[in-house]
Amino acid sequence: MEQLPTRDALRKRLVQIESDACSLSEEVAETDDHLFTACSFACEVWQDIMAWCRLPPLFAFSISDIILYHKTVKGNKEHIKMVKPIMLLGYWSLWKAPNELIFNRIKTKAAMIVQQVKALGFRWIKASSKRGLMTEEQWRTFEFG
Template sequence: MRVAERLEVDQGNGVFTWQWSRQPESEEELKEWQECKDVLSTNGFSVKAVKKSLIVERGTNHPPNFTWCKWVPIKCNITAWRGNLDRLPTRVNLRRRNVDIPSVMCPLCGDYEETVDHLFTAYSVAIRVWSAFNVWCNIPPLFFFEFKDILDSHKLIRNGIQAEKIFYGLVIIACWCIWKGRNDTGF
């Protein structure tokens, strides 16, 4: 449904109609809803304003740009790009999107919430993948704490621009393999 379809104009005034999949319940959700209503009633709605707000709210956790690797399959680039934005459908992200799932715990280890960072940096299989990756590439061990660290790891390679590009592509492919392995195990 489009935003315009939710706006009913009555005597020159726009009133938004809300069609919730579930009603806001927590104090935080109610506060965010009230802030949204306030912004819409005073400033109206524009895609440009929302985009600007999202960029400002993103902060420094995620770099604004993602470098696409032209020689790897598009599905690998998209997985890394979505991981960089924390938009992969992990259990935590699904819950955030109001998908009714029984648990946000990682179905693979059961010890932690399934987030992008957990799945690619802290999950025991991912740690073993990165360890084998380091040995295969003949580089010292790399340790990652966030998904962003994985995508920045190619900057640590000091064997020239071509080697850096190759390493970056291999990192993107390895991320896709971890994601595919998670999906194959879960489904």
């Protein structure tokens, strides 16, 4: 059984919900793998994040593919170090999007999620690493070195 309380998981737990369709794309049942990897909305978010990070497109089939993606990245050491927190922020932001829609009636666009990942990522990485001297321009262009 799915661990996350997606619409499909709630339905399986006999929670009464209007529909088990994905709240972001309304394509198919909202399972955890769909929400984070197969949903057209999520795919757009990941595509934009990968382009910003100058990484090849992400082909994920499960949540673990996303969580472990940073281990497959090759290149500049500084660049690689930034990928894990960015992926976690993307994952967390994608989880928040359906909740914002359901509980607050706020429909989020993929570009807004990417902007949120960039803004939170900059503050998080700058505050928690030796990258204290990193500039916003370096972060915006993803140029380190």
